[in-house]
Each structure stands twice: as C-alpha cells, then as structure tokens.
Amino acid sequence: MANALHFSSTLQAAASPVFSKRMNKMHCKSLRVQTGNYNSVAACLAQSRSNRVLKVSCEAASVDVLEMSMTNNQAEKQLTCVMKFGGSSLASAERMREVAELILSFPNESPVIVLSAMGKTTNKLLLAGEKAVSCGVTNVDSIEELSFIKELHLRTAKELEVDESVIAKHLDELEQLLNGIAMMKELTPRTKDYLVSFGECMSTRIFAAYMNKIGAKARQYDAFEIGFITTDDFTNADILEATYPAVAQSLHGDWSRDPAIPIVTGFLGKGWRSCAITTLGRGGSDLTATTIGKALGLREIQVWKDVDGVLTCDPNIYPHAEPVPYLTFDEAAELAYFGAQVLHPQSMRPAREADIPVRVKNSYNSNAPGTLITRARDMRKAVLTSIVLKRNVTMLDIVSTRMLGQYGFLAKVFSIFEDLGISVDVVATSEVSISLTLDPSKLWCRELIQQASELDHVVEELEKIAVVNLLQHRSIISLIGNVQRSSLILEKVFNVLRVKGINVQMISQGASKVNISLIVNDDEAEQCVRSLHAAFFESASLN
Numbered sequence: 001m002a003n004a005l006h007f008s009s010t011l012q013a014a015a016s017p018v019f020s021k022r023m024n025k026m027h028c029k030s031l032r033v034q035t036g037n038y039n040s041v042a043a044c045l046a047q048s049r050s051n052r053v054l055k056v057s058c059e060a061a062s063v064d065v066l067e068m069s070m071t072n073n074q075a076e077k078q079l080t081c082v083m084k085f086g087g088s089s090l091a092s093a094e095r096m097r098e099v100a101e102l103i104l105s106f107p108n109e110s111p112v113i114v115l116s117a118m119g120k121t122t123n124k125l126l127l128a129g130e131k132a133v134s135c136g137v138t139n140v141d142s143i144e145e146l147s148f149i150k151e152l153h154l155r156t157a158k159e160l161e162v163d164e165s166v167i168a169k170h171l172d173e174l175e176q177l178l179n180g181i182a183m184m185k186e187l188t189p190r191t192k193d194y195l196v197s198f199g200e201c202m203s204t205r206i207f208a209a210y211m212n213k214i215g216a217k218a219r220q221y222d223a224f225e226i227g228f229i230t231t232d233d234f235t236n237a238d239i240l241e242a243t244y245p246a247v248a249q250s251l252h253g254d255w256s257r258d259p260a261i262p263i264v265t266g267f268l269g270k271g272w273r274s275c276a277i278t279t280l281g282r283g284g285s286d287l288t289a290t291t292i293g294k295a296l297g298l299r300e301i302q303v304w305k306d307v308d309g310v311l312t313c314d315p316n317i318y319p320h321a322e323p324v325p326y327l328t329f330d331e332a333a334e335l336a337y338f339g340a341q342v343l344h345p346q347s348m349r350p351a352r353e354a355d356i357p358v359r360v361k362n363s364y365n366s367n368a369p370g371t372l373i374t375r376a377r378d379m380r381k382a383v384l385t386s387i388v389l390k391r392n393v394t395m396l397d398i399v400s401t402r403m404l405g406q407y408g409f410l411a412k413v414f415s416i417f418e419d420l421g422i423s424v425d426v427v428a429t430s431e432v433s434i435s436l437t438l439d440p441s442k443l444w445c446r447e448l449i450q451q452a453s454e455l456d457h458v459v460e461e462l463e464k465i466a467v468v469n470l471l472q473h474r475s476i477i478s479l480i481g482n483v484q485r486s487s488l489i490l491e492k493v494f495n496v497l498r499v500k501g502i503n504v505q506m507i508s509q510g511a512s513k514v515n516i517s518l519i520v521n522d523d524e525a526e527q528c529v530r531s532l533h534a535a536f537f538e539s540a541s542l543n
C-alpha cells in the first residue's frame with residue numbers, strides 16, 4: 001500500500017506524532033487496522049484536524065499492524081485558500097495562460113479561484129449599454145464596444161484552443177439584451193447589473209475550459225447560482241449573512257463529491273427579493289474573494305493585482321510609490337473606503353470577522369512579497385503607512401440658526417441624511433456647526449440628474465434648521481497610519497502645506513482610528529499628495 005505506516009500496535013500508532021502529522025498533512029485515503037484496539041485509533045482520528053478518512057476497515061489478524069494509504073490526489077485535500085485575479089491580471093489569452101501557470105505553481109494549495117471580467121470589459125459593457133439607449137435597434141450590432149467584447153472573448157477562446165461554444169450562448173444573449181435596451185430606450189440599474197454580469201460569466205467559462213484542457217480539473221460557478229445572496233441595491237448591493245452557509249454548502253459539497261478547482265465569478269450576486277443578478281459595486285470581486293474565504297474558513301485569501309501590493313500612494317499620482325509590507329484590517333479597510341482603488345471598500349469585513357489573512361500580490365511579479373493584511377501588526381516603528389486621495393467630493397458647512405447651547409442639533413442634521421439615504425464620510429463638529437463630506441460612492445452611483453436633485457433636497461431640508469454652504473470639487477486626503485503619533489504626523493503635514501501654500505478647509509481625526517483626513521480643493525490635491533509622499537517616504541525634503 002502506498003505510503004503505508006506500520007506500527008506494532010494501535011496504541012503505539014495513536015501515540016505516534018508521525019501518525020497525527022500524516023493524518024493532518026497528507027490526507028488519509030484509507031485506513032486499515034488489523035486487530036488491536038480500534039478505539040484508540042478512532043480517538044486518534046478524532047484528534048486529527050483534517051479527519052477525512054474515506055474508508056476505515058478493521059480486520060482481525062494475529063499481528064497488530066495499522067496501515068494508512070495516502071495519496072496527493074485532490075480527492076483527499078481540503079480547499080485551502082482563495083485566489084482572486086482581477087481584470088488587470090486577465091487582459092488576454094497570454095495572461096490567462098500565465099495565471100493558470102501561477103495557480104498550478106502552488107501544488108500544495110487547493111485554491112478556490114475568483115475571477116473578474118477580462119481587462120476593461122466591465123467599462124465597455126456599460127458604454128455599450130449607454131450607446132444602446134440612444135442608437136436605435138437597427139444600429140446595435142455596430143456598437144463599437146460590442147464588437148470589441150465579442151472579438152476579445154472569441155479571440156481569447158481561440159488562442160487558448162478552447163471551444164467557442166463555452167461563451168456562444170452568452171454572446172448571443174448579450175446582443176439580445178442590448179437590442180432590448182435599444183428598444184426600451186432605458187438602462188435601469190437592474191439592467192446594468194445584468195449587462196455587466198456577462199463579463200465575469202464569460203471570463204470564468206473560458207478560464208475553466210482552459211484549465212480542463214491543460215489537465216487541471218476545474219468547475220465553473222456563477223456566484224448568483226451558488227448562494228451569493230444580496231440586498232436589491234442594484235449596482236452597489238451588500239452581501240447578506242445567508243450567503244456564508246449557502247456558499248459553503250455549494251462549494252464544499254461539490255468538492256467532496258467530485259473535486260475540481262472551483263472557478264467562481266467575482267462581483268456578482270442575486271438580490272434576495274428580486275432574484276435578479278446584482279453587483280457588489282465596482283471592484284467587487286475582492287469582496288467575493290473574502291466572502292468565500294470566510295464562508296469556507298480558508299487559511300488565506302490572496303488578491304492578485306498588477307502592482308506589488310498596497311502602495312504608499314496611488315501609483316497613477318506618484319509612480320515611485322513603494323509597497324507597504326504589512327497592514328491591519330482596520331488600516332486596509334480605511335484605505336479602501338477612502339478611495340484606494342486597489343481594494344474594494346467592503347472587502348476587509350469578512351476577512352476581519354473570520355480573522356483570515358489577506359495577501360495582496362502582483363500577478364505580473366509573483367516573487368514580490370506583496371502586502372500581508374492581518375488583525376494586528378507591530379506598530380512600534382509605524383508612523384505613516386499610505387496616503388489616499390478621494391476626488392470630486394461634496395462638502396457641506398452647516399451652521400445652526402439657533403442660539404448656542406441648543407441641544408439636538410447634530411441629531412437633527414444626521415436624521416435628515418438618514419431619511420434621504422445619503423451616507424456621510426468625514427465629519428468635524430462644534431456645538432452649533434458641522435462640516436461634513438458626502439460619500440460619493442453611494443451618492444454617485446445614482447443618475448446625474450438624480451444626484452443634483454438629491455443635493456438640492458438635502459440643502460432644502462437642512463435650511464429649515466441651519467445656514468448651509470454647499471462646496472463642490474473638494475478632495476479628501478487620508479493619511480493612514482499610526483494615529484498614536486498624530487502630533488508628529490500633523491507637524492510634518494502642516495509644514496508641507498505651509499511651504500506649498502495649500503489651505504486645509506477641514507480636518508478630522510478619530511480618537512482610536514488609523515486615519516487623519518484633510519479636505520482641500522480638487523485642483524491642489526494631487527500636488528499635495530506628491531509633496532506629502534516626498535516628506536514622509538522619501539527624504540527630509542519637502543519637495
């Protein structure tokens with residue numbers, strides 16, 4: 001029997017560290033106990049972490065021998081981690097090949113793979129939808145973005161030598177949907193979500209077919225079919241608790257019956273009332289990955305990007321930004337929430353709840369260590385970790401018209417936002433005045449006209465109790481780091497701002513938080529980030 005362990009007695013086996021270790025690491029396929037004390041083996045099995053013995057037989061024989069046969073076959077492995085690859089990692093057939101190679105370069109892992117749409121497919125689908133609204137039914141087949149999407153996916157399938165039939169039905173349906181949009185002359189948020197879902201549905205089908213072709217058994221899953229249950233907030237849905245057991249049951253169930261690498265669509269869910277396809281907000285595949293990590297209790301969640309991890313600032317603002325080796329969930333969540341495109345704003349929540357480390361890695365440079373995000377890290381030497389910019393923010397200055405000492409003012413202001421369903425980002429208050437910024441990701445997912453009338457409505461409501469000053473085209477610069485050292489951070493910040501002649505219009509720092517936020521004019525913001533980056537990460541110079 002392959003890899004058999006022999007013991008002179010079951011008691012010796014039960015006591016043997018080799019036995020326990022193999023049980024844990026090697027995934028026992030069958031266990032044969034010849035005579036001896038079966039109970040002691042059972043006790044030992046109960047202790048083993050994987051405890052996945054497929055066959056246990058107990059035979060009476062004259063010699064005490066215990067044999068375990070083990071294989072490295074997937075059938076006996078547990079799912080170990082989740083690996084998410086975004087559009088930037090999957091832009092072409094060549095990239096899909098490299099990603100497959102990368103996945104298979106970890107023979108000890110049994111990963112769940114989460115994929116986004118190829119390259120910029122989501123943007124192209126949205127553009128195609130917008131054009132379909134006004135182009136007329138007869139012109140749908142000449143929408144440039146539709147031709148691009150068709151060509152990209154068919155070419156990719158061909159180059160990977162995968163049968164085009166895996167996506168043929170989706171390409172047909174996509175064209176039919178665009179015809180429908182052209183006919184109705186409207187693109188509702190619900191239709192938008194259905195429209196963009198074609199991106200992830202096609203990338204995962206092509207990739208799964210390719211994995212199977214190269215001999216790595218894989219199975220494609222649409223997230224909305226395996227239990228990703230969300231609110232019905234189309235274009236920005238939240239994942240509901242029921243998702244975790246449902247996803248665990250689907251993926252674990254299939255894996256234990258017939259193991260195959262799961263290839264899951266990122267970004268998508270199913271609305272619990274509407275039963276229609278929803279999306280988790282732009283960049284939502286990161287959240288799909290962490291949700292699967294929590295649902296299955298996996299050891300690690302990896303998000304593979306096109307940068308060497310989370311960087312000290314957006315490389316589009318400053319190309320020499322450096323990777324940040326360690327972050328806490330709180331820091332990463334704050335960074336994502338305040339605009340760092342590298343992670344979805346809600347993606348840290350499941351990982352933090354289940355305490356599963358998240359690793360941000362570069363699919364173009366897999367040797368780079370990346371960023372490891374965990375519950376805690378050594379903060380003794382930490383000052384500033386990363387600088388994040390959120391542009392085009394609306395700021396409101398609200399001053400009470402009542403006398404000083406009037407209570408309930410703040411409560412009234414916030415109840416107006418609650419009633420209108422608008423969330424607030426940064427707040428600075430005194431007893432009679434309040435300055436705040438509105439969360440653009442929630443507000444701006446609505447139509448432009450709706451945004452303008454909503455803002456008018458907010459101001460109208462607030463003017464019943466206060467004098468309101470609406471300030472647009474502002475930016476939030478968030479300084480993520482060790483707020484225990486805020487005096488040092490602020491000293492440096494104000495020095496930079498003074499030298500650069502930049503006026504801060506509002507500042508906010510939570511008592512126990514990891515973030516100091518500054519509000520400046522949009523047109524000064526990028527220069528400000530570059531100067532702050534130079535001051536904190538490069539040298540003593542103020543650039």
Ligand SMILES: Nc1ncnc2c1ncn2[C@@H]1O[C@H](COP(=O)(O)OP(=O)(O)O)[C@@H](O)[C@H]1O
Binds near residue numbers: 309
């Ligand atoms: N602080 C930051 N650290 C790393 N990348 C950032 C940061 N801020 C913005 N980015 C941008 O985020 C991009 C990666 O995120 P994204 O495009 O969503 O990746 P993917 O599509 O692979 O999920 C990078 O290419 C980079 O331009």
Ligand SMILES: N[C@@H](CC(=O)OP(=O)(O)O)C(=O)O
Binds near residue numbers: 087267
């Ligand atoms: N394709 C979706 C979801 C996503 O997560 O994409 P990416 O991983 O490429 O950021 C989007 O573009 O928003």
